Amino acid sequence: MPISMASALTRLGLDPWDEAGRLASLPTKTAIVAVTTLIGRVPGLPIPALKIPDLAAGLVPLLPRGAPAHVKPVPVATRTWVQILFQADPRWLTVAIVVGALVAVSRLILSG
Numbered sequence: 001m002p003i004s005m006a007s008a009l010t011r012l013g014l015d016p017w018d019e020a021g022r023l024a025s026l027p028t029k030t031a032i033v034a035v036t037t038l039i040g041r042v043p044g045l046p047i048p049a050l051k052i053p054d055l056a057a058g059l060v061p062l063l064p065r066g067a068p069a070h071v072k073p074v075p076v077a078t079r080t081w082v083q084i085l086f087q088a089d090p091r092w093l094t095v096a097i098v099v100g101a102l103v104a105v106s107r108l109i110l111s112g
Contacts, residue, residue, distance in 0.1 A: 003042070003045065003102075003103075003106060004099045004100075004102060004103050005059070005099045005102040006099050008038070008039065008042045008045070008102075011042055011043065012038065012041055012042060014038075016095070016099075017095070019038075020063060020064075020095045020098070023035060023060070023063055024063040024064050024065055028060060028061075031060045031063065032053070032056050032060050033056075035056035035059055035060055036052050036053045036056040039052045039055060039056060046106070046109065046110055047106065047109055048109075051109070055102075055105060058105070059098050059101060059102065062097055062098040062101060063095070063098065064095065
């Protein structure tokens with residue numbers, strides 16, 4: 001069964017929004033290493049270990065860059081879906097694209 005990046009991060013006990021923001025603030029090479037490490041830590045992920053760095057290298061450029069420092073997200077436990085949709089930085093749409101790309105890649109890997 002395909003797993004989204006948001007689901008993978010949640011399985012690791014991380015908030016996907018916070019982690020995407022942290023990863024986006026890193027230099028590209030450092031972010032690729034961090035994403036590779038995160039993907040490698042997800043239990044039961046059906047991706048060969050040798051393909052994880054390539055997957056990470058494809059996902060990191062999709063992260064939003066240059067998010068304004070003054071944008072502070074509402075804590076996850078208190079956010080409603082309306083707040084998430086209308087108060088989030090619009091560049092977080094890129095995060096949704098990353099999640100979709102991970103689902104698509106995992107389906108390709110599983111199918112062949």
